[in-house]
Amino acid sequence: MNEHPGLPMASVAPAPPYGPPPQQHKTSGLAIAALVLGLAGCLPLAVLPAIILGIIAITQTGQGKRPGRGLAIGGLVAAGVWTVGWVALLGNTMGNPDNYTASPPGASCAAPPSGHANACTLKPGDCFRQPAVTGTFTSVELTLCGDTHDTQAIGTFIAADGPWPGGGELKAEASAHCQRIMAKNVDRPRLDAAGVRADLSYLKPEREAWENGVRTVFCTIHTPGAELIGSVLAPGADLAVPTG
Incomplete structure (x- = not known):
């Protein structure tokens, strides 16, 4: 069978879509604040705000919304860990x-x-x-x-x-x-x-x-x-x- 040399393939970049480029959402400031406050849970006054901001941030982030859901979840987890620690500490000092x-x-x-x-x-x-x-x-x-x-x-x-x-x-x-x-x-x-x-x-x-x-x-x-x-x-x- 006769073989014909192939023609080189030229790469063609796809045409840009019509309309303005999609808007880039900034990371949720509330999610960042929740993480910072959650990590600062060694201060009792920081725990409750971390939990409140974390819950609000979760509703504002996620697929199709502003990025930062992972930060919000991290803040809630950190606040939860500190809450358990404070409860245990108070239980030791106030339970006896x-x-x-x-x-x-x-x-x-x-x-x-x-x-x-x-x-x-x-x-x-x-x-x-x-x-x-x-x-x-x-x-x-x-x-x-x-x-x-x-x-x-x-x-x-x-x-x-x-x-x-x-x-x-x-x-x-x-x-x-x-x-x-x-x-x-x-x-x-x-x-x-x-x-x-x-x-x-x-x-x-x-x-x-x-x-x-x-x-x-x-x-x-x-x-x-x-x-x-x-x-x-x-x-x-x-x-x-x-x-x-």
């Missing part, structure tokens, strides 16, 4: 109440000094300065919640009857009740925004008062080594005795 006692020196619940309160006169919502001791003290110095203080009573419960719960025997009961009261009454964003370590604690009657029928235990938010200005209670907090 410290045991403090505030009781009058005698069984009669005598009135405390002016400007002070004890286990018989303290009320949910009261703000005060806690003595710098771990153990027994007879009263606490009340303050206005608008002034600097380090502790606030967030609610109260009535402990179960029984022998004097010395040592840490009341701790499990206080932990369950105070965790419930904290979830109900404390404005967590307000507390987180304060940027201080906060401990869930409780004030219980001392032995003499207990043996004379005093069973009121106060749940408190205490910021050791730091001071708060303003109440940590959520609007409409339940201040009944007992709480809840």
Whole structure:
């Protein structure tokens, strides 16, 4: 069979389409912001904005929309990781109440000094300065919640009857009740925004008062080594005795 040499093929560029070139969308600024805030989740105030901006950015990005969906998802993932870390940290510091006692020196619940309160006169919502001791003290110095203080009573419960719960025997009961009261009454964003370590604690009657029928235990938010200005209670907090 005779073969004919082939002719070289010339490449032909396709003709440009009619009309203006397609518009190039810029990467979503919200997606970038969500990623930056998500990576900065070591600051508690950055986590919530990262989640909000990330959700908005996802709706604005994707196929046929502005680029940046991957950045938005990355910001949400980072914020989620930081959220889990903060919850775990707060669970460790706030899930194991410290045991403090505030009781009058005698069984009669005598009135405390002016400007002070004890286990018989303290009320949910009261703000005060806690003595710098771990153990027994007879009263606490009340303050206005608008002034600097380090502790606030967030609610109260009535402990179960029984022998004097010395040592840490009341701790499990206080932990369950105070965790419930904290979830109900404390404005967590307000507390987180304060940027201080906060401990869930409780004030219980001392032995003499207990043996004379005093069973009121106060749940408190205490910021050791730091001071708060303003109440940590959520609007409409339940201040009944007992709480809840």
